[in-house]
Amino acid sequence: MTDALNRLTPLGLMVLTLLDEGDMHPYEMIRLMRMRRDDRLVTITNGTVYHTVARLERAGLVAEVGVDREGNRPERTTYAVTDAGARAAADWVRRELPRVDRPAEFRVALAEAHNLDRGEVIDLLAARRTELEAARDALADGHRFARHKGVPDQYLLEVDRDEVMLAADLAWLDGLLARLADPDFAWGPDPEPSERYLAQRKAARL
Numbered sequence: 577m578t579d580a581l582n583r584l585t586p587l588g589l590m591v592l593t594l595l596d597e598g599d600m601h602p603y604e605m606i607r608l609m610r611m612r613r614d615d616r617l618v619t620i621t622n623g624t625v626y627h628t629v630a631r632l633e634r635a636g637l638v639a640e641v642g643v644d645r646e647g648n649r650p651e652r653t654t655y656a657v658t659d660a661g662a663r664a665a666a667d668w669v670r671r672e673l674p675r676v677d678r679p680a681e682f683r684v685a686l687a688e689a690h691n692l693d694r695g696e697v698i699d700l701l702a703a704r705r706t707e708l709e710a711a712r713d714a715l716a717d718g719h720r721f722a723r724h725k726g727v728p729d730q731y732l733l734e735v736d737r738d739e740v741m742l743a744a745d746l747a748w749l750d751g752l753l754a755r756l757a758d759p760d761f762a763w764g765p766d767p768e769p770s771e772r773y774l775a776q777r778k779a780a781r782l
Contacts, residue, residue, distance in 0.1 A: 583635070584668050586684040587618045588628050592637060592665040593688045595657035599641050602629050603652060617684050629655060637661030666692060674703040676711060694763045698756050705749050712742040 584592075594605055606625050614620065632638040638661055642654040657665075669692060672678060672685035682704075689697050719735050729736075755761045 581664050581667050581671070583631075584637075584664055585628065586681055587620070587624060588632055588637075589665055589668050589684055589688065590614060590618060591625070591628055591632060592657050592661045593691060595638060595655060596662060596665070596691070599654050599656040601644075601652040601654045602626050605629075614687075617680075617687060632661065637664055670696070670700060673697065673700040674707065676704060676707045690764060694756060698753060701749060701753055701756070705746065705753070708742060708746050708749065712739065712746060715739050715742060 590609065591605060594600070594608065600608070602622075602625050606620060606622060609615065609620050609625075629638060633640065633655070637658055638655045639658050640653055641656045643651050644654065665688070669685045669688050672681040673689060675682060689700075692700075715735065715738055719732065719739060722732055722735070756763070
């Protein structure tokens with residue numbers, strides 16, 4: 577499992593969580609991800625998705641569950657997520673949520689965090705906050721030292737930006753943690769497929 581987890585890419589994670597919503601073929605996955613604008617987070621092409629599904633199948637994280645053909649269209653293989661795949665997806669999100677050195681992976685993990693328990697997500701994001709605060713303080717110390725040594729501001733523009741971005745990230749995270757702590761803040765997957773989800777699935781099959 578550790579080896580499979582280490583080789584799981586952000587796109588692979590999104591395929592696994594998509595299949596957790598229901599069995600589907602790669603073409604439907606592509607349509608659905610594009611409809612949901614998941615291409616903001618990962619690169620989605622026919623080649624990358626089909627290749628990713630094949631890798632997930634070899635790793636035992638997804639399994640073929642059927643083949644269908646509609647009219648003159650080519651045969652389409654339908655896949656389902658395996659128990660190992662569901663565990664790997666959850667473990668990937670757990671690993672990436674607290675990390676501050678992989679921003680692209682964090683965005684995907686955040687998008688799929690609703691698949692974990694609320695309390696666990698709060699703990700993981702609190703750990704992330706600790707890391708962000710330490711990074712901000714270290715950067716601020718370095719910035720003050722550079723100014724004390726007389727380094728001209730023109731050479732510190734990137735440091736200045738990083739300091740502002742870290743402060744903004746911490747402020748956003750504090751707000752999110754407060755929202756998650758509120759029991760009125762809805763959390764977790766819908767117990768039943770929503771009308772919006774069913775409409776998306778139907779459109780993706782067209």
